[in-house]
Amino acid sequence: MKDSVHPNVLIVGCDGPTTRLLLEVLAARGIRGTVARDAKAARDHLEQGRWDLVLAELDAPQGGGMGVVEEAKLRGPELPVVMLARRGAVPTVVRALRAGCEDYLVEPLERPAIEQMLDSLLPNRPVPVADGADDGAPSPYRIVGRSPALLEAVALAKKVAPTSAPVLIAGESGTGKELIAHLVHQASRRAAGPYVRVNCAALSESLLESELFGHERGAFTGAVIERKGRFELANGGTLLLDEITETGPRLQAELLRVLDQQDFERVGGSQPIRVSVRIISTTNTDLGRLVRLGRFRADLYYRLAGVRLTVPPLRHRKEDIPVLAWHFVNEFAREVRRSIRQLDPDMMHLYYQYPWPGNVRQLRNMVRTGLILGSSDVLSLAEAPWLRAELAPAAPGDGQASLRLRDVERRAILEAFRITNRNQVKAAALLGITDRTLREKLRRYRQKDAVQEREDMQCLKEPA
Secondary structure: OOOOOOOOEEOOOOOOHHHHHHHHHHHOOOOOOEEEEEHHHHHHHHHHOOOEEEEEOOOOOOOOOHHHOOOHHHHHHOOOOEEEEEEHHHHHHHHHHHHHOOOEEEEEOOOOHHHHHHHHHOOOOOOOEEEEEOOOOOOOOOOOOOOHHHHHHHHHHHHHHOOOOOOEEEEEOOHHHHHHHHHHOOOOOOOOOOOOEEOOOOHHHHHHHHHHOEOOOOOOOOOOOOOOHHHHHHOOEEEEEEHHHHHHHHHHHHHHHHHHHOEEEEEEEOOOEEEEEEEEEEEEEOOOHHOOOOOHHHHHHHHOOOOOEEEEOOOOOOOHHHHHHHHHHHHHHHHHHHOEEOOOHHHHHHHOOOOOOOOHHHHHHHHHHHHOOOOOOOEEOOHHHHHHHHHHHOOOOOOOOOHHEEEEEHHHHHHHHHHHHOOHHHHHHEEEEEEEEHHHHHHHHHHHHHHHHHHHHHHHHHHO
């Protein structure tokens, strides 16, 4: 298990004494500072890495601080930028604030002012990281937690990563399957190659075929230019097939052929294209069960599941809940300029007893909502009573005392519909799941209700 991943701060265009003071203060907090001498170097750093904060001298050479502000906000509108300005530069400071700067510091800098700025913009509560890419990696990932179930999944991912075996990552929606996929790619011998993702649930079968294999000019109406597909773009690297169960029978057959032979033709083409691609696929359903039901090809399943990884749901690793809560505080507190010193004990009690049907994604949204609505240095649910009601267990005798996960999940969905006036998109967002996942859950509930109704009718028909 790694230590907490260090935040990254980019310092642009500052003179020697200012740079030294900033680096000293950052180092004392375990924050990594990187120096860019001018706006051009800053643009290169912004393009290549992940940053948590930018500190820029207003009168930096070769383009100045305003150019840095515009570049930083273009690449990440939520990336905080703080300008360093000399006394009297009021018009330029106003222009910088209008351009999106979160704050400014007056030079010569003083340590207390820097500390206060970091408290509000760069929370840095240490959290254990099961694995994470280097801070400067173009595609960073952080797998936060310390539970044995999570560490076991991470260890297995690292073990299979150096091979070329296809990997099937199973887990409920919101558990972090794509983070594990990032880990497998970054720890593989293909890490220098492309990492390409396609969401199989977001496209119809015909569009997905074109997305995966590309198309020739004139292959269909609207195909005015030749277009490479995701397999071609991922050549020499890794292709993530997210929610593989959403593919239809015809595309499953085509995928099997491509995986076996590592070649294909673009839609409307006849020229075979050879590739070398490692396949990672994810599913939030029991793929083996779908095979038994005849809804997924068995031969494709065996080909995809060279190694099968399972990401545990949050209810099976509750020791990670406070760790994740602090991780999301670090991530989102700067949006509302709140310095959080404590997690409310009553809130944490509710967190521990709740089954989390939306998993880590739901917890992330809940922490963010608490940060937005609250005002003190204690993160609580005092200003979000509907969230407290959602988390609270049913009272004895209210007709909803079942603690079975299926029943708790169903009650949470019903409550979300009540709060959002039956708006399915808003209900899914409140639950921390996607609209498609909510539709799938509703479909399963309707199927179970129909089966139960048929069984009840059959019992009534049978003689006593």
